[in-house]
Amino acid sequence: MSPERTLTEAELHAFRGDLLAWYDAAGRALPWRATSDPYRIWLSEVMLQQTRVDQAAPYYKRFVERFPTVEALSDAPLDDVLLCWEGLGYYSRARNLHRAARLVVDEFGGRVPDEEEAIRSLPGVGPYTAAAVLSIAYERPCAVLDGNVARVLTRVFRVDADVKRSPVRRMLREIAGRLMDVRRPGAFNQALMELGATICTPHAPGCSSCPVRPVCAAADHGDQASYPVSAKRGPIPHFDVAVALLRDSRGRLLIQRRHVHAMLGGLWEFPGGKREKDESMEEACVRELDEELGVQVSIEGPFHQLSHAYSHFRITMHAFCARIVAGVPRSASGMPLKWVDPPNLDNYAFPRANRKLIERLAETPARSTPGNVDT
Numbered sequence: 001m002s003p004e005r006t007l008t009e010a011e012l013h014a015f016r017g018d019l020l021a022w023y024d025a026a027g028r029a030l031p032w033r034a035t036s037d038p039y040r041i042w043l044s045e046v047m048l049q050q051t052r053v054d055q056a057a058p059y060y061k062r063f064v065e066r067f068p069t070v071e072a073l074s075d076a077p078l079d080d081v082l083l084c085w086e087g088l089g090y091y092s093r094a095r096n097l098h099r100a101a102r103l104v105v106d107e108f109g110g111r112v113p114d115e116e117e118a119i120r121s122l123p124g125v126g127p128y129t130a131a132a133v134l135s136i137a138y139e140r141p142c143a144v145l146d147g148n149v150a151r152v153l154t155r156v157f158r159v160d161a162d163v164k165r166s167p168v169r170r171m172l173r174e175i176a177g178r179l180m181d182v183r184r185p186g187a188f189n190q191a192l193m194e195l196g197a198t199i200c201t202p203h204a205p206g207c208s209s210c211p212v213r214p215v216c217a218a219a220d221h222g223d224q225a226s227y228p229v230s231a232k233r234g235p236i237p238h239f240d241v242a243v244a245l246l247r248d249s250r251g252r253l254l255i256q257r258r259h260v261h262a263m264l265g266g267l268w269e270f271p272g273g274k275r276e277k278d279e280s281m282e283e284a285c286v287r288e289l290d291e292e293l294g295v296q297v298s299i300e301g302p303f304h305q306l307s308h309a310y311s312h313f314r315i316t317m318h319a320f321c322a323r324i325v326a327g328v329p330r331s332a333s334g335m336p337l338k339w340v341d342p343p344n345l346d347n348y349a350f351p352r353a354n355r356k357l358i359e360r361l362a363e364t365p366a367r368s369t370p371g372n373v374d375t
Helices: 009-026 038-047 053-066 070-075 078-085 092-108 116-120 127-138 147-156 166-179 185-198 217-221 281-293 342-347 352-362
Strands: 238-246 253-257 272-274 296-309 314-326 337-340
Touching (some): 009 185, 038 053, 053 078, 078 092, 116 127, 127 185, 147 166, 147 185, 166 185, 238 296, 238 352, 272 281, 314 352, 342 352
Parallel strands (some): 238 314
Antiparallel strands (some): 238 272, 296 314
16 A cells, blocks of 8 residues: 655645645635634634534634633533534534633643644544644644545545555555645645645546646546545435423423433433334334333324434434323433423524424424423
8 A cells, every 4th residue: 555656856846835826826715714813723623524614614603703712612501512513513522622622721721732742632632633723823734634635645646545544544644744834834734625625626626727736646547536545335324213292281392411422412302212123103202201201101193204314324203292191201311301491492402303393393383282291
């Protein structure tokens, strides 16, 4: 396993100069590029993990308005942070960012660390985030490797190996390190990422306008679309999920909080869970509420059905109106429960599928979702 192409010193010099000249002229005006604040640069890099620029930009603006400094983020309750993050997905990023902000304030005097060992000690900060923050905020010559950079490098050097394998990623980091322009490391890293995001795209790359086209081995062979090499993914699992809309005599709805270490941890949801083999959706709903909350319920009818896709699986959510016929709700896992007036549900952070149900509830007369129980 080795790159097909190597660059001479002259080609390497031209690669750096041509890439940076292109970036200076064509780089997008993004909100996090207009700041030198390490906190805001760090925030943007966390948001851009697993998220496209156009999706992240409005969240970034809203987040820095709500939490303009690392101290403001550190002082905020986790619920407020998750609510501000809602819809961006991959919520462990928000939880880790919140924990890390408190460490920055408590252990680093409110200054985002400028050394690799220190910044890597923060929750959620891996090799990519550390390199991005250190290079962009502090001009440290640390090479980044994200999906865009990997695509550029595998094409330029025609790396014929699965980019998801650890040895291949190590090799690509070494290549990126050799390419690094130590005079402008932050701009160089951003230029390489920008090239992958706007020119060297997964499909139909714009090779005719690419600043590093003269040294691209894949372009020479005309097989750009074959890179990066990646193992084929298997079929995406699908699950049917049943949830209950339980109301008390005041019309409030019961919600429960997910465990902080679970997927979507810290968010609120309507009680329920996955259907087991040979169960009807109504039976699944009854069983889940018995197991989760220790209550027996009577299903009064279906409310809504929706589909939602996560990164590695899909669900169909079946929501039912139900009433409690025995028992008092108590979380079997010790997580908080709340009865909430429907208009106040907007004050809590929910997964997207639950938020779709809330939007549907807002469009539906209250009388169509029967009341349940006195509390």
